[in-house]
Amino acid sequence: MDQFFDTIGGGGIATLLLAAVIIISVFKGVRIVPQAEKHVVERFGRLRTVLGPGINFIVPFFDRVAHKISILERQLPTASQDAITTDNVLVQVDTSVFYRILEPEKTVYRIRDVDAAIATTVAGIVRAEIGKMELDEVQANRAALIATIKASVEDAVDDWGIEVTRAEILDVNLDQATREAMLQQLNAERERRAQVTKAEGQKRAVELQADAQLYAAEQAAKARRMQADAEAYATGVVAAAIQDNGLEAAQYQVALKQVEALNALGNGPTKSTIVVPANALEAFGDAFKMLRGRTS
Secondary structure: OHHHHHHHHHHHHHHHHHHHHHHHHHHHHEEEEOOOEEEEEEEOOEEEEEEOOEEEEOOOOOEEEEEEEEOOOEEOOOEEEEEEOOOOOEEEEEEEEEEEEOOHHHHHHHOOOHHHHHHHHHHHHHHHHHOOOOHHHHHHOHHHHHHHHHHHHHHHOHHHOEEEEEEEEEEEEEOHHHHHHHHHHHHHHHHHHHHHHHHHHHHHHHHHHHHHHHHHHHHHHHHHHHHHHHHHHHHHHHHHHHHHHOHHHHHHHHHHHHHHHHHHHHOOOOOOOOOOOHHHHHHHHHHHHHHHHHHO
């Protein structure tokens, strides 16, 4: 070794040391940051800068990468917290939160355990929001409740350089006593609806039957009215004929009715012999004379 140093001399040693320093400086001064990360650089213990993805340069021996922060979206483990609604129902709510770090310098220097801090914040907000609602509202307005929780969590973690990308209520569980009470209420409601449906059906059947009877009565009345109109018309025609032709028209109508009656008796099913008085025959004769006179 001594022979080696004697060979290169003092100038060569200095050159080697300078080359080594340059290589180390380049190695420490050039930082390649992956796409999914950001690096927090400190100088003498203070925040110097935040390096983004790609090639970056820092001052060697003075600056150092103190924290390497992933900026990928993260999911907190599913958490369960108890809450009491305004109608005094104890529920257990399962929640899950997704977030990502946008400003690593805030996350590093303002909060020690970001996951635990977010989980605690979410638990408090969920209890507060559910405490403002009744159980039925919690079940029916889950989407609105999730949006409210997400907005509240975003406001709470804004100083930590975090963006809450999604908040989910996975399930709302009830104790056994509340479940049984709700099941009884549900069965009672189903029975009530069935009775209402049956009553409405019976009512509709009665209404339809009444409508049918009313329709039949209206049709019968209409038929009687038409028949009365026809008889009134016939009477009017006869009256008009009597007015125009006097007694002769009336005698003609009487003779016509006599002939029709005689034909009906003669064409009867019994085929019986008809005996009439002499004066009746004279009346029939007069009727036939009047009929022949009308037709001629």
